[in-house]
Amino acid sequence: MYEMYYNELCSYIYSLSRNKQQAEDVVQNVMLKIWKNKKKLNINTSIKNYLYKACYYELIDSYNKNKKELNYIEQIQKNTLDVFVEEDNDFIKKKINRVQAEIEKLPPKCKEIFVLNKIQGFKYKEVAEQLDISVKTVEAQMSKAMSRIKEALEPID
Numbered sequence: 001m002y003e004m005y006y007n008e009l010c011s012y013i014y015s016l017s018r019n020k021q022q023a024e025d026v027v028q029n030v031m032l033k034i035w036k037n038k039k040k041l042n043i044n045t046s047i048k049n050y051l052y053k054a055c056y057y058e059l060i061d062s063y064n065k066n067k068k069e070l071n072y073i074e075q076i077q078k079n080t081l082d083v084f085v086e087e088d089n090d091f092i093k094k095k096i097n098r099v100q101a102e103i104e105k106l107p108p109k110c111k112e113i114f115v116l117n118k119i120q121g122f123k124y125k126e127v128a129e130q131l132d133i134s135v136k137t138v139e140a141q142m143s144k145a146m147s148r149i150k151e152a153l154e155p156i157d
Contacts, residue, residue, distance in 0.1 A: 001047065002031050009055050016059060020129060026062055030054045070120070095153060102152035106145055113138055114145040 006027060013023035030051065034041065043050045106114060116127045117138070124142070128135045 001034075001051075005048065005051050006031070009051055012052060013055050013059055016056075017063075018130070021126070022059075022062065026055055026058045029062075030058050033058075098152040099149055102149050103145075106148065110141045110145050113141040117142060 009027045009030075010020075010023045013026045014020055017023055017026075034054070103111060103114065113127055113131070116122045116130065117124065122130065124135050124138045127133075127138045131138075
């Protein structure tokens, strides 16, 4: 069953998620769950239909789980930032505002790459795969973004 449907299911999930690694993870999770619960399973449709539905629902569960984790991480980051802002002086507030303003001024593609890497934590290779661009492009855009942000943090004379 694994050999027969794996590639087809990965293609299906990839068409929905546009993320190769996530597609492979979803299909592998479904196959593993089926294997673990093989004695309890009662499949009333064709195995192919069952697998497609199972993979679809696994993708939805994965999406919801990631969404909750991202919301939690964003909340922690916000709370941490709030603590720094409350405890420190205007100097830090100004630096943070400069960085945020500089991020907002980045060209759209550059900003998207920066956010995926630095805020969402994706590696350069993952960003490249997700945006269907080369790793060299990601590196160049990150260099551009970091250079601009560094300039924004330099003291104003």
